[in-house]
Amino acid sequence: MYFAMAKFRGIFQMYQKVLVRHPYLVQAVQTGTLMGAGDLISQTLIEKVSIVDYKRTLKFSSIGFFVGGPALRVWYGLLNKHVGASGKTVAMKKVFVDQFIFAPTFLFFLLVAVGTMQEKSWDSVKKDVHSNYFDVLTTNYYIWPWVQLVNFYYVPLQYQVLLVQSVALFWNTYLSWKTNKRNKLE
Template identity: 40%
Template sequence: AMALSAYFRESIKVGLIMGGGDMIAQFGIEKKSFNEWNYARTARFGALGLVVVGPALRKWYMTLDGMVAKKQPTLQRGFKKMFIDQTLFAPPFTLALSFIIPYMNGDETDKIISRIKEDYFTIMKGGYMLWPLAQIVNFTLVPLQYQVLYVQIIALAWNSFLSMMLNK
């Protein structure tokens, strides 16, 4: 029950932070007025955090922590975890979100696929400018139980970018 409640608490935080990222995208980047706010889009983005991203990240960080031997220098271990994260997890996870988000917004499948072909590498390039350094900090300085929260705080900026790219 304790583990489940930790998952649930984490997922609620991720949902709220992702919703916040969409609001930053709409008000800050897309310069929408309050009357133009697409609150359904914000709710969908937040729900995705609650149901998919929060649980997936928690499971991934626990798995990743077990994949990399603990008896080695902290920085070396952090680099290994970052490398595995950015090669094995980030590309398919970003690809999945690149499909799920427009799909949740009601876009046609063929339109989504053509947009993925157009934008996926731009999104990944943006990610690689942010995440490797952020993850080295995460995996070397942040205790495991706070890693998802740390990532979500960094992700406020990332989610704004992602929301802007995927809600075009």
């Protein structure tokens, strides 16, 4: 047990050092990895496909790597700078701004990006966004305000994306399933 804890502590210290030196890269890699993992979970455990579509996983993962991770890093930095760093009132304000500005915008962009990566026509992407957006946004409001309240109140800025992405493993599984279920019907 002691050896395992010492090993974990060593890995976490290494993570901290790399995070300080390369915050955008680390958060892009962890976001891309967790989005890819969410897609794999969706395919294997929810959709129960017989052959995993690794191209789909790579596309979903790339949204996290190139957009999600960097966007979250910038967003949390802006919230910290303009809303504040700590306190109950600050945490509540951050959750409000996050959920009524960032979440609706980012989810819209995500749905468009997924449809585009699926090589759908613009009309089909618009149809998918129209049929999925409010369901996804409503589901978001059941989960994320509570996660973000804990995140903004208790978690230091440099670890906020990590906490969000840890919870997002389940969220990404849902998003992958939601954005790909129509493909099975077409």
